[in-house]
Amino acid sequence: xxxxxxxxxxxxxxxxxxxxxxxxxxxxxxxxxxxxxxxxxxxxxxxxxxxxxxxxxxxxxxxxxxxxxxxxxxxxxxxxxxxxxxxxxxxxxxxxxxxxxxxxxxxxxxxxxxxxxxxxxxxxxxxxxxxxxxxxxxxxxxxxxxxxxxxxxxxxxxxxxxxxxxxxxxxxxxxxxxxxxxxxxxxxxxxxxxxxxxxxxxxxxxxxxxxxxxxxxxxxxxxxxxxxxxxxxxxxxxxxxxxxxxxxxxxxxxxxxxxxxxxxxxxxxxxxxxxxxxxxxxxx
Numbered sequence: 001x002x003x004x005x006x007x008x009x010x011x012x013x014x015x016x017x018x019x020x021x022x023x024x025x026x027x028x029x030x031x032x033x034x035x036x037x038x039x040x041x042x043x044x045x046x047x048x049x050x051x052x053x054x055x056x057x058x059x060x061x062x063x064x065x066x067x068x069x070x071x072x073x074x075x076x077x078x079x080x081x082x083x084x085x086x087x088x089x090x091x092x093x094x095x096x097x098x099x100x101x102x103x104x105x106x107x108x109x110x111x112x113x114x115x116x117x118x119x120x121x122x123x124x125x126x127x128x129x130x131x132x133x134x135x136x137x138x139x140x141x142x143x144x145x146x147x148x149x150x151x152x153x154x155x156x157x158x159x160x161x162x163x164x165x166x167x168x169x170x171x172x173x174x175x176x177x178x179x180x181x182x183x184x185x186x187x188x189x190x191x192x193x194x195x196x197x198x199x200x201x202x203x204x205x206x207x208x209x210x211x212x213x214x215x216x217x218x219x220x221x222x223x224x225x226x227x228x229x230x231x232x233x234x235x236x237x238x239x240x241x242x243x244x245x246x247x248x249x250x251x252x253x254x255x256x257x258x259x260x261x262x263x264x265x266x267x268x269x270x271x272x273x274x275x276x277x278x279x280x281x282x283x284x
Contacts (some may be wrong), residue, residue: 001082005131014039017132017159023044023063023177024072027167031136032076034164041079043130050086051097052063052118082130089125096119100154103147106241106275107254108265111231119144120151127152127159135159139283140166140174142252142267143241165283166266168194171208174266180261189227190259194284196221196233197268201282202255204270209247209278211235220255231256231263237271247280248272 008015016039018031035042053059066083073081098120098256103109109116128133137145142163149161167175172194173187182190196218203214218233234244238250250271259262269283 001043001130002078003041004080008041009131014134015130015132015134016040016042017126017130017218018042018044018078019135019137020046020069021048021062022069022179023065023180024069025167025175025177027138027140027175029076030167031138031164032073033102034079034162035134035136036077039132039134042077043080043082043132044071044073044078045082045084045126045130047082047084047089047126049089049118050120051090051121053116054112055114058178058181067236071092074147082126089122097150098124100147100151103143103150103241105232106143106231107236108143108256110138111256116144116147118274120147122156123148124155127157132159134162136162136164137267138166138268139163140176142254142269145240146241163178168284172198174264176264178264182259186227186260186262189225190262190264191261192222192225192228193255193257193264193266196255197284198254198265200204201268201270201284204280204282211244211246214247214253218253222255227259229258231258233257238271244259 005015016035018035020028048062097117100120101119104116145163152159152161171191173190199218199221200214200218214235215233220231222228222230234243234254236252236254238252244251247270253268255266271281273279273281
């Protein structure tokens with residue numbers, strides 16, 4: 001993989017990377033399609049990163065579908081697949097980790113201690129190995145994408161982080177590898193996340209700007225689904241992921257909800273139409 005990157009850079013070609021943990025779906029292939037518009041060669045990685053799973057999380061049962069994933073990547077036109085073994089990424093006596101202060105402690109970081117340390121560490125290693133000019137991430141994992149962009153800036157990495165739109169099912173459920181865990185009843189119930197975000201969008205479009213009011217509305221809708229248990233439903237600044245009192249600049253409406261035993265996340269990105277404008281633009 002390093003040799004492919006070295007040769008591509010020597011030929012002044014633009015290298016792209018789409019990092020994945022496998023169990024590929026249309027969200028991943030949308031990243032690949034976006035990357036192919038800018039990059040050649042395009043490399044995808046498959047690595048289920050043990051360092052980002054907590055002791056009570058789903059590392060052992062996380063879906064592993066390498067053969068079908070490889071076929072999907074080939075069909076999508078990926079030029080190279082990097083699928084290392086854990087020992088290659090974390091050799092014996094590995095003891096160096098990346099911690100992005102602040103962003104790592106909020107929301108997802110608060111709910112999943114150590115998660116972002118594992119994410120930042122493995123993404124840094126992938127960027128160092130592949131040496132891409134551009135690396136592509138989905139906005140469903142908004143806090144992760146923001147944290148990775150911060151890391152890339154702070155460490156002067158020669159890789160630009162590109163954040164791409166969420167891909168959804170017809171009923172609005174954001175595509176996720178973890179959706180496979182849902183029973184038919186749970187899958188139907190999971191649409192409540194998008195309904196809550198859609199209601200928040202309607203309130204914002206109608207002029208509501210008070211974050212506490214919006215959070216109360218989100219929880220009321222989510223609590224109406226008996227299979228749903230809310231981890232968090234918050235309005236946060238799009239850069240710091242700190243809570244906001246009023247929606248007056250770029251923000252995320254962020255949800256983390258258990259549907260049965262499956263934890264799902266989703267978000268709505270909100271920004272002023274122009275600097276100082278009270279009119280908002282929405283990205284769901």
